[in-house]
Amino acid sequence: MLHTVNKSPTERNALESCLKHLAKGAAVLLMEDGVYGALKGTTTTKTVEQALKSYPIYALYPDIEARGMQDRVIDGIKLVDYSGFVDLVAEHANVQAWL
């Protein structure tokens, strides 16, 4: 299952809830305001780093760059472009969007 999160973790609890519901084979893609969940030094960094030990986490680079966050991404989070986004969708049997 590919889980997508498009809300800021300091605005909604979508990321927090998503990370609590990951199962075997899950991957997480952070996009739009969801990319604020990919950052170092924030109040949600620890939770994300913890999840990163068990599941791959991706962030959509154009959204990172738009927000000026290019130098702040947690090590280990993989950056993808739009075609990488398409690949992720194709690789997983299902997509669950956390809105």
Place this chain on the structure above:
Amino acid sequence: MTEATGGIEMEEDTSGKIKKFLYVNRKAPYGTIYALESLEVVLIAAAFDQDVSLAFLDDGVYQVVKGQHTKGIDVKNFSPTYRALEGYDIEKLFVEKESMEARGLKEDDFIVPVKVVNAQEMADLMQSQDVIFSF
């Protein structure tokens, strides 16, 4: 001398009492339209010669982070506009310290000079206004 203006008193009491206007920004840019809309309203209001302040708190602090490049998402990068506000005599920009620190940001991460204030000071600023616009 109202003939030239067709009888309209141009210098009439539009000045009145100058009011204190505070624009409260609490949303990240791009994910929603709030940040851009706030900026549009601030620019309109600039024409009315009021005492304008901008507050950035919660995710709103992300609006004024420097280094934004929006080509990849095909959306207008409006962050340089914050630098143009000075030209409209809008120079009072406040960032809440707690919000900034919770997001791993520092004072030199911002695209414009801002005054960093704590939540209590922000509360006092809000309390001292005549009009508050919330975004």
